[in-house]
Amino acid sequence: xxxxxxxxxxxxKPVNAMIPVGMSEYSIGVDLxxxxxxxxxxxxxxxxxxxxxxxxxxxxxxxxxLSDIVxxxxxxxxxxxxxxxxxxxxxxxxxxxxxxxxxxxxxxLPYLExxxxxxxxxxxxxxxxxxxxxxxxxxxxxxxxGAGQDVDDLVLLxxxxxxxxxxxxxxxxxxxxVGMAGEFGHVTVVPNGNPCGCGNxxxxxxxxxxxxxxxxxxxxxxxxxxxxxxVSELARQxxxxxxxxxxxxxxxxxxxxxxxxxxxxxxxxxxxxxSGGMLPAWEFFAPEMMRTVExxxxxxxxxxxxxxxxxxxxxxxxxxxxxxxxPWAG
Amino acid sequence: xxxxxxxxxxxxKPVNAMIPVGMSEYSIGVDLxxxxxxxxxxxxxxxxxxxxxxxxxxxxxxxxxLSDIVxxxxxxxxxxxxxxxxxxxxxxxxxxxxxxxxxxxxxxLPYLExxxxxxxxxxxxxxxxxxxxxxxxxxxxxxxxGAGQDVDDLVLLxxxxxxxxxxxxxxxxxxxxVGMAGEFGHVTVVPNGNPCGCGNxxxxxxxxxxxxxxxxxxxxxxxxxxxxxxVSELARQxxxxxxxxxxxxxxxxxxxxxxxxxxxxxxxxxxxxxSGGMLPAWEFFAPEMMRTVExxxxxxxxxxxxxxxxxxxxxxxxxxxxxxxxPWAG
Numbered sequence: 001x002x003x004x005x006x007x008x009x010x011x012x013k014p015v016n017a018m019i020p021v022g023m024s025e026y027s028i029g030v031d032l033x034x035x036x037x038x039x040x041x042x043x044x045x046x047x048x049x050x051x052x053x054x055x056x057x058x059x060x061x062x063x064x065x066l067s068d069i070v071x072x073x074x075x076x077x078x079x080x081x082x083x084x085x086x087x088x089x090x091x092x093x094x095x096x097x098x099x100x101x102x103x104x105x106x107x108x109l110p111y112l113e114x115x116x117x118x119x120x121x122x123x124x125x126x127x128x129x130x131x132x133x134x135x136x137x138x139x140x141x142x143x144x145x146g147a148g149q150d151v152d153d154l155v156l157l158x159x160x161x162x163x164x165x166x167x168x169x170x171x172x173x174x175x176x177x178v179g180m181a182g183e184f185g186h187v188t189v190v191p192n193g194n195p196c197g198c199g200n201x202x203x204x205x206x207x208x209x210x211x212x213x214x215x216x217x218x219x220x221x222x223x224x225x226x227x228x229x230x231v232s233e234l235a236r237q238x239x240x241x242x243x244x245x246x247x248x249x250x251x252x253x254x255x256x257x258x259x260x261x262x263x264x265x266x267x268x269x270x271x272x273x274x275s276g277g278m279l280p281a282w283e284f285f286a287p288e289m290m291r292t293v294e295x296x297x298x299x300x301x302x303x304x305x306x307x308x309x310x311x312x313x314x315x316x317x318x319x320x321x322x323x324x325x326x327p328w329a330g
Numbered sequence: 331x332x333x334x335x336x337x338x339x340x341x342x343k344p345v346n347a348m349i350p351v352g353m354s355e356y357s358i359g360v361d362l363x364x365x366x367x368x369x370x371x372x373x374x375x376x377x378x379x380x381x382x383x384x385x386x387x388x389x390x391x392x393x394x395x396l397s398d399i400v401x402x403x404x405x406x407x408x409x410x411x412x413x414x415x416x417x418x419x420x421x422x423x424x425x426x427x428x429x430x431x432x433x434x435x436x437x438x439l440p441y442l443e444x445x446x447x448x449x450x451x452x453x454x455x456x457x458x459x460x461x462x463x464x465x466x467x468x469x470x471x472x473x474x475x476g477a478g479q480d481v482d483d484l485v486l487l488x489x490x491x492x493x494x495x496x497x498x499x500x501x502x503x504x505x506x507x508v509g510m511a512g513e514f515g516h517v518t519v520v521p522n523g524n525p526c527g528c529g530n531x532x533x534x535x536x537x538x539x540x541x542x543x544x545x546x547x548x549x550x551x552x553x554x555x556x557x558x559x560x561v562s563e564l565a566r567q568x569x570x571x572x573x574x575x576x577x578x579x580x581x582x583x584x585x586x587x588x589x590x591x592x593x594x595x596x597x598x599x600x601x602x603x604x605s606g607g608m609l610p611a612w613e614f615f616a617p618e619m620m621r622t623v624e625x626x627x628x629x630x631x632x633x634x635x636x637x638x639x640x641x642x643x644x645x646x647x648x649x650x651x652x653x654x655x656x657p658w659a660g
Contacts, residue, residue, distance in 0.1 A: 180598040181598040182598075199626070266514065266517065269507060299516075307507070
């Protein structure tokens, strides 16, 4: 726990005096990212009571990561009181097998693959734990207290180094048979497009993630290691480089538009949310994305007043809120 | 009713004597196609008690079509007894607005568009009617007593002159916000592919329907108006024409494979069913379809023993059974 620091909190002590019994139910959510671990105690109204965050050194191996998770949860449980704890939810990147409670495919967490992650955390804590894909958790968080509060059905795409997805149907996470639903990052948007580690070609995340932006910038000789933010800055310039940068964002927008048009034709949901580190580039990719959706989805055109494509509002916290909501979500 | 003939029946008279009160609940389902109208009385166990089928002459206009529907339902209701009638479901092609009960986009039924079809049938019958998209009804039928009996979640693609789709999630039709969900025929499989009447390019149904097969046969100079069956016959030949025909089926299979891989990545459902007039060509398109799914969907490879892609089993009757099941489906 040395590297996990208290970020902010309001229930350090004495917890039980602060939160009257019977009104104080709270849940602990954990969001395990590729480089960091965050945990929070959140009450039923969505108020964050306490939060712990820190980096996780995956190179130290499975046991270190699991210990960090367990320590963070234990600390919050101690500070906020065991009696009022409704449950524990843990969001992790990668493909989840929900029944077995393990991660079966993940770029970031090879140590945790094909190991009973959920049951091991549960055993160490002596408490029930719900394991969930981080993008599914983020979608649930947005539904709970974010941009999706007013609907029961939504799709969330998380645009970062990769692209994740989560589906909320009838107010609940659509998990599929084993828990792998919502993998929009790997839907085909360019049949003969860029190869992907998943075995496919032309996956959405190979044409519209931050990693894809960096790769396109390299291919267009704009620079070797430009970030999505760098390419956004370039796109503002009235130069040849600016033109190339704008073309990159046009490709990102078109790719997202194809995936969104397919999602809209498939679900006819009222809300499609985008979140993640690419959101600051919205002004550059959104126009082509919207044009593509408009052109490619009859359903969108026929239901324009009933279909919204919008930015998520919880930012990085969505997964944390969603993980905490898991015990209440049923 | 002149052109609607009794096809088979077991409850002509005296119905009430045949079906004891309290055990005899049945429902009436109607399947309105582009050229024909079928209606059936089906009991809760899936037994077809009576059926009426005939052609519908759309050129006679809306009133004639509505009269045919109402007459068929009335005849079944009279023959099977009003007391035991649980409800009435009507499946129609096209985009449905479920709350308003009308068809908003349909190639086959221009007369019925943007008209309160459901309420008009209901008014004439003096009974509640449920209107549903025909592919959604077919998916429900397969779930009820067809190939999907053992699962709660499935996707159905209907491969005919067009391609329709239906989604069953948690045992119920996934309708979306207005009732247009499941339009897999218009998901993009080739971004710069064939133009579609829906405004998009490269829609699945422009690359994998019977109409697409005919068009490809023409483009490959195999013949002007070859049917999917003709192209299947050609594909058996060890000739240059045979090779071209096999290439057409390879394209059909690849297109279906891309759409199925996307559906599998999206839903992670246990079952994906194909039905419709193209099924007899299964042996020609299925190998490439399966290869494509395998290559393009990590989720499929990771859940192979838990994911089935199979032929639907109810054939043309799926929509009729599903329509009848609507009043029970909630």
